[in-house]
Amino acid sequence: HRIPADANFHSTSISEAEPPRVLITGGLGQLGVGLANLLRKRFGKDNVILSDIRKPPAHVFHSGPFVYANILDYKSLREIVVNHRISWLFHYSALLSAVGEANVSLARDVNITGLHNVLDVAAEYNVRLFVPSTIGAFGPTSPRNPAPDLCIQRPRTIYGVSKVHTELMGEYYYYRYGLDFRCLRYPGIISADSQPGGGTTDYAVQIFHAAAKNGTFECNLEAGTRLPMMYISDCLRATLEVMEAPAERLSMRTYNISAMSFTPEELAQALRKHAPDFQITYCVDPLRQAIAESWPMILDDSNARKDWGWKHDFDLPELVATMLNFHGVSTR
Numbered sequence: 001h002r003i004p005a006d007a008n009f010h011s012t013s014i015s016e017a018e019p020p021r022v023l024i025t026g027g028l029g030q031l032g033v034g035l036a037n038l039l040r041k042r043f044g045k046d047n048v049i050l051s052d053i054r055k056p057p058a059h060v061f062h063s064g065p066f067v068y069a070n071i072l073d074y075k076s077l078r079e080i081v082v083n084h085r086i087s088w089l090f091h092y093s094a095l096l097s098a099v100g101e102a103n104v105s106l107a108r109d110v111n112i113t114g115l116h117n118v119l120d121v122a123a124e125y126n127v128r129l130f131v132p133s134t135i136g137a138f139g140p141t142s143p144r145n146p147a148p149d150l151c152i153q154r155p156r157t158i159y160g161v162s163k164v165h166t167e168l169m170g171e172y173y174y175y176r177y178g179l180d181f182r183c184l185r186y187p188g189i190i191s192a193d194s195q196p197g198g199g200t201t202d203y204a205v206q207i208f209h210a211a212a213k214n215g216t217f218e219c220n221l222e223a224g225t226r227l228p229m230m231y232i233s234d235c236l237r238a239t240l241e242v243m244e245a246p247a248e249r250l251s252m253r254t255y256n257i258s259a260m261s262f263t264p265e266e267l268a269q270a271l272r273k274h275a276p277d278f279q280i281t282y283c284v285d286p287l288r289q290a291i292a293e294s295w296p297m298i299l300d301d302s303n304a305r306k307d308w309g310w311k312h313d314f315d316l317p318e319l320v321a322t323m324l325n326f327h328g329v330s331t332r
């Protein structure tokens, strides 16, 4: 039996003033390093430990604590939590939507078995747990414009199925064992200095690299495919804010968050305001197109705004200017 009958079995009394000791799994993906930077500013460099099964680049290794952590190895996960006195865990290891379809059994292991390990360790050691969910947790029978927090969720990707499982298991552990589980459904996240790995919304990151480099981009989604998107700094701030929110402010444990929604054509038009010669062409990937068409066009995040004061900073014009500036294109 890995789960204690009493949820607080191993809990230590941590004084309110003490900063959390944080572990980030899957830390070398699109979001981990940015999250570590944000959390280190807030809680101190040594209180935030990045982990992954990959070897970190030198600048990441030298920027703060890093450990090897394989989330499929339950015993070593426990060791890390105990040895580093972890009190908050951000579980970012996952295969994304398109790459998951290309490797269903690995996606099942990482996204579902890995989650089970993380849930058990968090419940056993009284760790506050954040796991991201996604617009991919909705499916073709969900309302798409907008998708509310609570509605039919019948996704048809292994990624989506694993994320619905994440939402339900986390909430179950909350009600059953008192696990402090918190979850946000992320839109497609757009970042300048890190790459997504195998998602359906990746085009919205790649387009900026291509625009700055060649002035042209071949898009793998159709021109009119509308999806919810968010700039990375909004996403990471939302994540910290929901983790810091007093428990009594949370009427739910899984919230939609949203910032903007656009189509590839609208994004190309916004880019042309700064780079008038920019050209977009289309070579549609049927797998990604089918996935995108099963996802919401717009997320309804009114509960996050009402309960814990969520507010995005970046709309499409600010996003485009910030991304182009990062890639060396002047937008003045």
Ligand code: AKB
Residues within 6 Å of the ligand: 096, 097, 098, 134, 135, 136, 159, 186, 187, 188, 189, 196, 198, 199, 200, 201, 202
């Ligand atoms: C993907 O496209 O798979 C991810 C996501 C929206 O969850 N970026």
